[in-house]
Amino acid sequence: MPASKHSDELVQKILEMLLDGMWINEACRKVGITDRTLRRWRQDDDKLRAQVDDAQKMGYMKQLETAFSKLRKAKGRDQILRADKEIVHLEWIISKMVPGFEDKRKVTAEIKTVQVQWLDDGDEDARALDPSADLLSPGSDTDLVH
Numbered sequence: 001m002p003a004s005k006h007s008d009e010l011v012q013k014i015l016e017m018l019l020d021g022m023w024i025n026e027a028c029r030k031v032g033i034t035d036r037t038l039r040r041w042r043q044d045d046d047k048l049r050a051q052v053d054d055a056q057k058m059g060y061m062k063q064l065e066t067a068f069s070k071l072r073k074a075k076g077r078d079q080i081l082r083a084d085k086e087i088v089h090l091e092w093i094i095s096k097m098v099p100g101f102e103d104k105r106k107v108t109a110e111i112k113t114v115q116v117q118w119l120d121d122g123d124e125d126a127r128a129l130d131p132s133a134d135l136l137s138p139g140s141d142t143d144l145v146h
Contacts (some may be wrong), residue, residue, distance in 0.1 A: 011048065014038065018055035021063040057097055062091045 010031055017027035025035040043047040067090055071083035095101050 011051075013043075015051055018052065018059045019062070019110060021059040023065065024056060026044045051098070057094070060094050064094065087136075087137065 010033075013031050014027050017030065018024065022030075024038065028035045028038050038052070064087065067083055067086040071080065074080040074083050091101075120145065127146055
């Protein structure tokens with residue numbers, strides 16, 4: 001990487017903006033280069049690539065903290081939904097950049113038996129369904145149509 005192409009000062013400004021949570025294309029625009037130029041510099045310099053990647057990760061984490069703060073302060077359905085959407089988006093981005101990062105809001109449920117009741121001519125008929133059974137196979141004991 002030729003030293004005349006960029007200065008350490010320019011790179012430092014970009015890294016600071018990334019650490020503050022700014023998107024890479026926005027940071028590049030503010031210093032007067034394209035994100036394509038930065039991408040090319042990163043390809044030529046492993047140290048710069050590592051610095052930019054680390055700054056981006058920290059910036060995304062800072063954005064995520066801000067989004068969680070917005071969610072805690074949200075008043076009303078629209079603000080809650082907006083904050084949640086931002087959180088989901090940032091978690092997706094971070095999960096692609098940071099090995100081992102995963103959504104902490106996973107919902108799991110274990111269902112052993114499902115009780116389904118049909119009312120026919122005043123007659124109650126209750127059948128227990130096995131959730132692992134193939135409900136769509138013809139002639140099974142657990143047909144969906146009664």
